[in-house]
Amino acid sequence: MRFSDLIGFAWQVVRGSRSRTFLILLAMSIGVAAVVVVSSLGEGARRYVLNQFGSLGTNLIIVLPGRSETGGINPGVVVAKTPRSLTLDDALALTRSQAIRRVAPLIVGAGDLRWGSKSRETPVLGSTAEMLDIRHMETAQGHFLPAGDPHHAQPVCVIGAKLRRELFGARQPLGEWVRIGDRRFRVIGVLAAQGESLGFNTDEIIIVPVASAQALFNTEALFRVLVEAKTRQQVPQAKADVEEIVRTRHEGERDVTVITQDAVLATFDRILTALTLAVGGIAGISLGVAGILIMNVMLISVTQRRREIGLLKALGATGAQIRAVFFTEAVMLALGGAAVGLAIGELGQWMVGQVYPDIPFSPPWWALIAAPGTAVVTSVLFSVSPARRAARLDPVMALSRR
Amino acid sequence: MIRLTDIERVFTVGDEQVHALRGVNLVIGPGEYLSIMGPSGSGKSSLLNVLGLLDRPNAGRYELEGRDVTGLSDDELARVRRERIGFVFQFFHLVPRLTAEGNIELPMVLAGIEPAERRRRLDRLLAEYGLESRARHRPDQLSGGQCQRVAIARAMSMNPSVILADEPTGNLDRSTGQEVIALLEALHAGGGTLVMVTHDAEIGGRAKRRIRIVDGRIVGDER
Incomplete structure (x- = not known):
């Protein structure tokens, strides 16, 4: 069977049973749209926070007095060291570093x-x-x-x-x-x-x-000292210099905490990406549900189309061809559902964007690949059993007059 | 052409063993026209299913065009059906969502024949069976006779060596039935081998060779 004929045949089936097609498309597209919208909300929150941090300054290093450390001998006993305060002269001494601009x-x-x-x-x-x-x-x-x-x-x-x-x-x-x-x-x-x-x-x-x-x-x-490194590459050097200078001035005690903007950004980035993945994954469950719906509908379809399957076998269709027909149908439905879902997702995300214009909503690239990908993979996986059932049908039984 | 040797077919229904075919021996030469007749439940459909490679005998040997097809795999059987055997069914068995053209084309599509070649054969078949004006109609827009003509055209699309017809007139009125029989006989006249199952004595009697089957045994073979 030629590939174009396979597509044509599956298209006839998909077009022939409108309400069935509509149902599957609906379930699939809701799943895909949910993943797109939810993950774009997460991604929007991530970008918003990162922008906010970025607007604080460039190549920024923040110096805090005190150092969080766990000391003491007995486990579980936390001996906090009294922080030496950070003075104006400490701050001004930092300008001696070659890596620090301001x-x-x-x-x-x-x-x-x-x-x-x-x-x-x-x-x-x-x-x-x-x-x-x-x-x-x-x-x-x-x-x-x-x-x-x-x-x-x-x-x-x-x-x-x-x-x-x-x-x-x-x-x-x-x-x-x-x-x-x-x-x-x-x-x-x-x-x-x-x-x-x-x-x-x-x-x-x-x-x-x-x-x-x-x-x-x-x-x-x-309260803080804000330090700007000369370039992005010099941020680690500047950080080391800050610690060294303060240590010299504080009689060998490194009693400040130095936070780089990059580290804070990276932390937020990690947290919010994980969050986006998590909520996207939860939305992805609906794709699994859609896959099960496809399996059900396909099983019903195999039962309804017994005679047709029997006929195809009598006309010389091999088991592989029958399976291919059902797979093609499932993939076609999944792709259609994914396309509609992506469109609905974009629309939904645009609407949320209208309500919260400050937050840059846009679906992350992985969601745009993963959502339709999951849709196709689940529908193919879930149509394995119906397709096999169809391919195993006994043509005599399937054709028998009833 | 076709040689059946000691064919047995046993179905298990509940605890009982039902012998649909018992020791059937049958040789059909090329270009023969034979009818298989018998009361219902006599095994004539089972015989046709075995002949059509839709069903495997429990015992015995089946040679088709000199080749032993008894032990072939399902996919190999499908290929033989596609290339060598044309079916005509009592209930036509057309795919309801496909047009007449689409239905006739189906075996060629499954065989992976190029669209240009399909088109050539389609045009010839549509003309031969007087279906040109009905080519784009779906089965529910066709009369019974037209449906069976589509089915015969479909059976002929791969130029099979054998045409197997299972009660081809069973679902048609008398005059349409005559028309369909005439078409099938024309195929035979053109050199095709035609095997027809029927319980209509008048139609069965027209065949050159008439097989009678009772209780899974061939009890009569008239020429």
Whole structure:
């Protein structure tokens, strides 16, 4: 039997029994569409998180005071070492590394911001001029913190776009004096609206020089040091340098934790990819169910088409040909179902995308291959038994007048 | 052409053994026209099934065109059926979703014959059996006589050496039946071997050689 004839013959069958074809296509396409939509939701979440992390900066290294370590002699007893605090001089010493381009110390606290009769509880960031470039921020008006000696507590501040709106309304904020606690700061700049990234809204913060923040919160200790390596290749070198420099300065104790952006990205990437695979797999179960439906329908079809199968055998069809006819039919239905399913999946994903435009929904490449692939493989597997049954039919019995 | 030697066919129905064929010996020469007659349950259909390689005898030897086909595998039997034997059934057995043309073409499709060659043979067969105007009709749009003409055209499409007809007129009215018999006899006149099972004495009587079968045994062989 020629391949084109096989296709033609199966096509006649598929076209001949419309409701049966429709049912199988429906089941198959729901399965495929479910996999596509669900996995594209997962993939969208993954890309969203990665984008958010990427927007924090490039070649970023984050230095945290303290080091998580398990110590002690008895198993189960955790002796946490008291972390030495990370100081401004520690941060500035990091610039000695050849691999490091910029360093921005960071102090975070909450302060009571007042201007005239208005007041507002707001996060206060203490940092230096470098922060602007490291964090990829932009000013909408005025300037960012001035460069210069970070030890010098200048009474200036930069405010977020939302703060500016809430506090000053239509008034010009530049040059105004605001109070944080008992200190006064002159507004020298307004940040461009950036929106939320990882739960931290830069539109609501106020940024002051790091020395001012130290005085304001009465602490020497830094919350973080943000470090930017010169190139991506130099990130590991920069990380090693940071650890080495801090160790020298802290009398041989490596009491900081250094996180690279790549490591965080890789972790999130792994977690979210695993999640996408898991939910995609769960959706894939429906494909298995569709396969069982195909088997049922095929078994019924073998019973209904006994006479036809008997006739084909009488006319000289071999067992292999009969099986091929049933396989072709199953593959054709599966491919049709997969195609319809992919279309429905794309549509569904587009609709979800309309509701959540911020999240870049798109099915991962493996889902686009795995979903139709699984559909075809399951339907072929599940049509093995009906096809064999058909091929084994005794032509005399099948043709017998009944 | 066909030589059956000591053919036995036994069916097991429940605990009972039913002998459908007992020691059948039959030699059919090329170009013969014979009818197999007998009461129902006499084994004439079993004999036809064995002749058509649809069923295997439990014992005995079957030679077709000098070749022993008794021990062939299912797939080899299918190939022999396809190339050498044409069937005409009482209930036509046309595939309902295929057109007349599609049904006639079926054995050629299974044999993997090229479309151009199929087309040539189809045109010839459609013309020969007066089905040109019905070529694109499906079986439910054809009369009984037309259906049986399609079935005969189908049986002839592979130029078989033997035509086996199982009650070919059993499902047709008298005049249509005569028409179909005339077609089959024309095949024989053209040199084909024709074996026809029937319980209609009038139709069976037209054959040059008349086999009578009772209880699985050949009891009469008139020429």
